[in-house]
Amino acid sequence: MNLLQVRDLETHFISRDIDNRVRIAHALNGITFDVEEGEILGIVGETGAGKSLTAQSVVGLLRPPARIVGGQVRFEGRDLLTMSEDDLNAIRGNDIAMVVQNPRTSLDPLSRIGDQLIRIRRAHSESSEAEARSRAVEMMTAVGIPDPELRLSAWPHELSGGMAQRVLIAMALMNEPKLLIADEPTTGLDVTVQAQILELLRDLVTRMNMGAIIITHDLGVVANFCDRMAVMFAGGIVETGTVGDVFENPAHPYTSNLVDATPERLKIGRKAVFGGAPPDLYNLPDGCHHRDRCRFAREECSTPPPLREVGLKHVARCHFAGELPETAQ
Numbered sequence: 665m666n667l668l669q670v671r672d673l674e675t676h677f678i679s680r681d682i683d684n685r686v687r688i689a690h691a692l693n694g695i696t697f698d699v700e701e702g703e704i705l706g707i708v709g710e711t712g713a714g715k716s717l718t719a720q721s722v723v724g725l726l727r728p729p730a731r732i733v734g735g736q737v738r739f740e741g742r743d744l745l746t747m748s749e750d751d752l753n754a755i756r757g758n759d760i761a762m763v764v765q766n767p768r769t770s771l772d773p774l775s776r777i778g779d780q781l782i783r784i785r786r787a788h789s790e791s792s793e794a795e796a797r798s799r800a801v802e803m804m805t806a807v808g809i810p811d812p813e814l815r816l817s818a819w820p821h822e823l824s825g826g827m828a829q830r831v832l833i834a835m836a837l838m839n840e841p842k843l844l845i846a847d848e849p850t851t852g853l854d855v856t857v858q859a860q861i862l863e864l865l866r867d868l869v870t871r872m873n874m875g876a877i878i879i880t881h882d883l884g885v886v887a888n889f890c891d892r893m894a895v896m897f898a899g900g901i902v903e904t905g906t907v908g909d910v911f912e913n914p915a916h917p918y919t920s921n922l923v924d925a926t927p928e929r930l931k932i933g934r935k936a937v938f939g940g941a942p943p944d945l946y947n948l949p950d951g952c953h954h955r956d957r958c959r960f961a962r963e964e965c966s967t968p969p970p971l972r973e974v975g976l977k978h979v980a981r982c983h984f985a986g987e988l989p990e991t992a993q
């Protein structure tokens with residue numbers, strides 16, 4: 665079943681320069697994707713592509729001067745962009761949970777782990793202290809923390825980076841979310857711990873039939889742990905499809921550059937970085953935003969490319985998607 669539907673989402677940074685003229689950074693330009701129950705969507709792209717901004721826009725956690733100026737975000741059919749702040753808060757605390765990068769800054773250093781978990785449970789439900797505590801133990805167990813009863817009284821600084829990240833995931837699971845959004849959940853952890861935590865996320869998604877979005881700049885994470893993927897470039901999604909289809913048959917020149925068919929591609933740690941500066945969001949090129957970096961650019965590319973279907977639920981935003989032989993290695 666469809667959980668989340670994002671359509672043509674546009675987010676701008678609106679400010680004024682020293683001459684008081686309005687300046688607009690086109691940070692998200694028509695983002696469209698779906699998340700189904702029981703699947704993991706990987707959003708991948710180089711730094712500055714707009715991945716975190718996409719997550720923040722979806723859950724309504726943007727800070728000024730960022731502002732959503734168009735599009736829809738539907739969660740189980742309800743539009744999150746037009747609902748009241750109270751309704752949105754209720755959904756955010758229960759049905760949609762977020763895990764962000766850097767557990768050190770996300771955990772309250774002055775509060776024991778157990779108290780933080782219990783607080784989250786009780787803030788969003790009628791749960792008693794005892795029920796919340798037993799749920800905390802259950803979730804600590806689910807994320808593979810040994811001696812969960814004992815660890816409830818641990819302080820955040822007593823945990824290793826990997827353990828702290830597991831606690832954050834346990835926190836996100838306290839209220840049985842239907843959708844989990846994890847923004848670079850394992851960046852900064854060593855490769856073995858990364859793999860363990862991502863394995864755990866996969867397992868939880870299957871067992872609890874959640875939907876999940878994993879945001880990452882690491883292609884190996886997408887290749888190994890996601891079902892479908894969306895590739896971001898300059899505030900837009902340039903290609904979406906199953907992980908198998910996109911890796912086997914990349915249809916957009918940017919994706920093809922990222923993937924480039926080497927065995928190395930499946931290793932965790934392979935960054936989504938490809939030569940060339942990202943376009944200036946205040947001054948995007950007319951037509952295709954990839955134009956200045958694209959080795960296939962030609963005259964037609966000065967008009968905006970549509971999303972072209974290149975396979976079953978496999979689309980790419982390029983005038984020549986599926987027709988560029990070199991991109992289908």
Ligand SMILES: Nc1ncnc2c1ncn2[C@@H]1O[C@H](COP(=O)(O)OP(=O)(O)O)[C@@H](O)[C@H]1O
Pocket residue numbers: 677689691709710711712713714715716717718728729730945
């Ligand atoms: N206050 C701001 N004003 C203008 N641009 C901003 C502001 N904050 C972030 N950005 C830009 O928004 C873009 C998207 O950022 P982000 O979503 O954090 O990228 P990612 O998570 O993919 O690395 C970046 O290019 C960043 O420079």
Ligand code: SF4
Pocket residue numbers: 916917918952953954955958959960961962964965969981982983984985
């Ligand atoms: S539309 Fe043109 S510039 Fe854009 S990705 Fe396709 S070939 Fe390259």
Ligand SMILES: [Mg+2]
Pocket residue numbers: 715716717
């Ligand atoms: Mg980010």
